[in-house]
Amino acid sequence: xxxxxxxxxxxxxxxxxxxxxxxxxxxxxxxxxxxxxxxxxxxxxxxxxxxxxxxxxxxxxxxxxxxxxxxxxxxxxxxxxxxxxxxxxxxxxxxxxxxxxxxxxxxxxxxxxxxxxxxxxxxxxxxxxxxxxxxxxxxxxxxxxxxxxxxxxxxxxxxxxxxxxxxxxxxxxxxxxxxxxxxxxxxxxxxxxxxxxxxxxxxxxxxxxxxxxxxxxxxxxxxxxxxxxxxxxxxxxxxxxxxxxxxxxxxxxxxxxxxxxxxxxxxxxxxxxxxxxxxxxxxxxxxxxxxxxxxxxxxxxxxxxxxxxxxxxxxxxxxxxxxxxxxxxxxxxxxxxxxxxxxxxxxxxxxxxxxxxxxxxxxxxxxxxxxxxxxxxxxxxxxxxxxxxxxxxxxxxxxxxxxxxxxxxxxxxxxxxxxxxxxxxxxxxxxxxxxxxxxxxxxxxxxxxxxxxxxxxxxxxxxxxxxxxxxxxxxxxxxxxxxxxxxxxxxxxxxxxxxxxxxxxxxxxxxxxxxxxxxxxxxxxxxxxxxxxxxxxxxxxxxxxxxxxxxxxxxxxxxxxxxxxxx
Ligand code: FAD
Numbered sequence: 001x002x003x004x005x006x007x008x009x010x011x012x013x014x015x016x017x018x019x020x021x022x023x024x025x026x027x028x029x030x031x032x033x034x035x036x037x038x039x040x041x042x043x044x045x046x047x048x049x050x051x052x053x054x055x056x057x058x059x060x061x062x063x064x065x066x067x068x069x070x071x072x073x074x075x076x077x078x079x080x081x082x083x084x085x086x087x088x089x090x091x092x093x094x095x096x097x098x099x100x101x102x103x104x105x106x107x108x109x110x111x112x113x114x115x116x117x118x119x120x121x122x123x124x125x126x127x128x129x130x131x132x133x134x135x136x137x138x139x140x141x142x143x144x145x146x147x148x149x150x151x152x153x154x155x156x157x158x159x160x161x162x163x164x165x166x167x168x169x170x171x172x173x174x175x176x177x178x179x180x181x182x183x184x185x186x187x188x189x190x191x192x193x194x195x196x197x198x199x200x201x202x203x204x205x206x207x208x209x210x211x212x213x214x215x216x217x218x219x220x221x222x223x224x225x226x227x228x229x230x231x232x233x234x235x236x237x238x239x240x241x242x243x244x245x246x247x248x249x250x251x252x253x254x255x256x257x258x259x260x261x262x263x264x265x266x267x268x269x270x271x272x273x274x275x276x277x278x279x280x281x282x283x284x285x286x287x288x289x290x291x292x293x294x295x296x297x298x299x300x301x302x303x304x305x306x307x308x309x310x311x312x313x314x315x316x317x318x319x320x321x322x323x324x325x326x327x328x329x330x331x332x333x334x335x336x337x338x339x340x341x342x343x344x345x346x347x348x349x350x351x352x353x354x355x356x357x358x359x360x361x362x363x364x365x366x367x368x369x370x371x372x373x374x375x376x377x378x379x380x381x382x383x384x385x386x387x388x389x390x391x392x393x394x395x396x397x398x399x400x401x402x403x404x405x406x407x408x409x410x411x412x413x414x415x416x417x418x419x420x421x422x423x424x425x426x427x428x429x430x431x432x433x434x435x436x437x438x439x440x441x442x443x444x445x446x447x448x449x450x451x452x453x454x455x456x457x458x459x460x461x462x463x464x465x466x467x468x469x470x471x472x473x474x475x476x477x478x479x480x481x482x483x484x485x486x487x488x489x490x491x492x493x494x495x496x497x498x499x500x501x502x503x504x505x506x507x508x509x510x511x512x513x514x515x516x517x518x519x520x521x522x523x524x525x526x527x528x529x530x531x532x533x534x535x536x537x538x539x540x541x542x543x544x545x546x547x548x549x550x551x552x553x554x555x556x557x558x559x560x561x562x563x564x565x566x567x
Pocket of ligand 1: 049050051052053054071072073074080081083084116118155156157174175176218320355357358455456457
């Protein structure tokens with residue numbers, strides 16, 4: 001007989017032993033005792049979250065000397081860039097998700113998944129407290145605690161409503177697969193309701209007024225998808241109501257797609273104008289009622305209201321409550337997101353790592369690092385560098401912090417001397433020496449985007465890969481501390497700091513046209529970029545299964561159009 005299931009005992013937050021979970025791997029009875037012993041010796045890695053960061057960490061973790069426990073309320077990975085396509089049925093929801101157990105099953109590392117959310121992190125006792133989503137025997141939701149040696153926090157972010165009244169109750173978010181499914185059902189609902197014979201014209205127009213709040217990539221892509229859906233499918237299916245459809249995109253700043261090159265912004269605004277999508281920039285939502293949405297004109301301060309049938313909220317992200325609690329506990333309560341060092345370790349917590357949307361690399365560290373590079377180049381300790389020396393320093397900074405380079409490119413500046421000139425007027429000439437304090441104040445004045453990495457899947461997944469590589473080499477490095485060490489500033493560290501490599505970004509604009517901003521300031525807009533988008537997104541799928549499903553959905557849509565049934 002074999003010991004087919006290994007019982008793992010958890011202590012529970014209320015004390016005593018309550019929750020038992022069964023690991024799913026089979027072991028031979030003859031060496032079961034040894035295995036249990038070996039497992040006890042294994043370092044316990046607890047991963048919170050099955051999103052981009054958590055999954056990419058898990059996929060790349062290869063060292064079998066860890067005992068990995070993945071905790072997330074979602075038992076699948078979701079390919080978020082395709083969520084806007086799910087809202088209108090261009091792609092089916094099941095095609096963009098991969099069960100986390102499929103990923104775990106293929107690993108040669110002991111890895112287990114628990115469907116639960118972390119409700120508290122206790123760094124002193126190295127424990128996380130969790131609550132299962134599931135109620136067993138109707139006794140309420142199970143709670144349990146899990147010990148860790150290393151904790152990887154990858155819980156992502158939540159939608160930010162900025163506490164604007166009515167947003168939570170009356171708008172739809174586009175963050176999770178369930179959100180996209182809900183939006184899809186509600187869009188169809190609006191068309192079915194609007195087709196009822198008893199409706200007044202006014203009510204029909206209200207129902208078919210779709211408002212999207214937020215002109216970032218997600219809001220813009222949803223608006224484009226909805227417009228395509230209306231033009232390609234709805235016109236055939238609901239011919240009587242098609243003329244009552246209106247799409248409005250509200251953006252508080254002066255332009256949509258602010259983080260993109262200006263050429264892309266201009267093209268998108270012009271295309272939406274041609275398509276009849278009403279882009280209202282400088283328009284800030286102040287209240288969302290059941291049937292009316294109120295906006296404030298940012299420049300004039302006027303408040304106006306418009307009737308709407310469905311509103312989608314896509315304005316930004318905020319910190320999850322469990323992370324906020326943890327931040328308060330470790331003295332980061334005054335911060336917006338969890339601060340880590342460049343090795344993704346939570347500041348002051350040696351065994352806790354944070355990556356993805358829930359964390360950011362601490363700016364103070366970045367500034368200190370930049371100052372250290374500066375002082376190293378300042379051989380005569382004068383506190384100033386010549387422009388030539390300064391250029392060398394810049395190369396080093398841009399190599400270490402690609403976001404600095406990216407920022408300069410976006411601002412159409414060739415280097416930081418331009419930046420100094422911008423912040424100091426004509427005071428800085430290329431021939432004069434550059435002062436460190438001047439330089440630091442110029443850096444601190446610029447937009448925080450320059451220093452903070454964007455909250456994107458690209459960053460999250462690169463961080464996951466990076467951290468997994470560190471974990472794969474951790475034991476070897478501990479055994480051979482004299483190995484290839486990297487010297488940095490006053491200290492030394494076993495691993496390279498995390499470096500983000502920006503691979504470009506897309507903004508699908510509908511009508512089989514996409515804007516692409518690729519490294520090297522290369523901008524391409526149109527149908528060819530759409531094909532590039534198809535190939536990149538097909539290749540980035542997490543498994544061959546989802547790749548096949550997504551590609552077949554695209555083909556199905558080309559041949560048969562989108563499905564408008566309400567299931
Ligand atoms: P997520 O991917 O959000 O994962 C968080 C995980 O943590 C989830 O599994 C969640 O269930 C789990 N979790 C939550 N709370 C807890 C808890 N208390 N305990 C345990 N687990 C918890 N980025 C791009 O680069 N390109 C794009 O085209 C793009 N398009 C996007 C489109 C949409 C509609 C959206 C919403 C986002 C898009 N993004 C895109 C951004 C990208 O999805 C995020 O930056 C990325 O998901 C962040 O990864 P993450 O792992 O930090 O968080």
